[in-house]
Amino acid sequence: MKFDSRLIRKPMKQPRLQRAAWGFVTLGFWMVYVYLWTPLVTLLLWLLGIRTAFFELYVREHAIEPFLLFSLPLLALACALLLISWAEYNRLRFSRADRRSQPRSATLPDVAEALGTPPAVARALVLGKVTVLHMGEDARPHGFTSLADPA
Numbered sequence: 001m002k003f004d005s006r007l008i009r010k011p012m013k014q015p016r017l018q019r020a021a022w023g024f025v026t027l028g029f030w031m032v033y034v035y036l037w038t039p040l041v042t043l044l045l046w047l048l049g050i051r052t053a054f055f056e057l058y059v060r061e062h063a064i065e066p067f068l069l070f071s072l073p074l075l076a077l078a079c080a081l082l083l084i085s086w087a088e089y090n091r092l093r094f095s096r097a098d099r100r101s102q103p104r105s106a107t108l109p110d111v112a113e114a115l116g117t118p119p120a121v122a123r124a125l126v127l128g129k130v131t132v133l134h135m136g137e138d139a140r141p142h143g144f145t146s147l148a149d150p151a
Contacts, residue, residue, distance in 0.1 A: 116140040 011019065045051060106114075112122035117140060124131050124144045134143040 117142070120144075 108119055108122045108126065111125065112119045115122065121133070121141050121144050124146055125133075128144075128146040130147040132145045132147060133141040134145070136142040
């Protein structure tokens with residue numbers, strides 16, 4: 001396959017201004033694409049009676065429904081409280097231990113015990129870069145072959 005210099009292999013090597021400019025160009029074309037679909041969406045909504053429902057519920061005689069004046073702010077408040085409660089729950093749940101910390105290293109006896117194998121196999125796994133395990137009928141490693149580094 002011939003190398004094509006027009007393809008960007010590493011986008012992070014591009015200058016930030018150029019990446020941002022192409023991002024805005026992409027956004028513009030997506031907006032044009034959505035704009036071209038709006039007549040069809042409008043026709044579909046009109047056929048389903050969505051415009052009529054909107055007109056009957058909200059716009060009729062230019063009157064504002066009193067129920068909406070009271071229910072919408074209460075719904076917004078309930079959504080805000082629910083979102084804040086969920087965020088606080090997760091903050092309390094995950095703030096106890098730092099999960100980014102390094103896990104403790106497993107010792108050779110721990111590895112051997114977990115695999116159900118002799119300590120020599122565990123030592124080969126730790127020290128070797130490439131190790132092939134020979135599995136027995138009980139699906140436990142019984143032996144190993146250390147391979148040389150392919151590079």
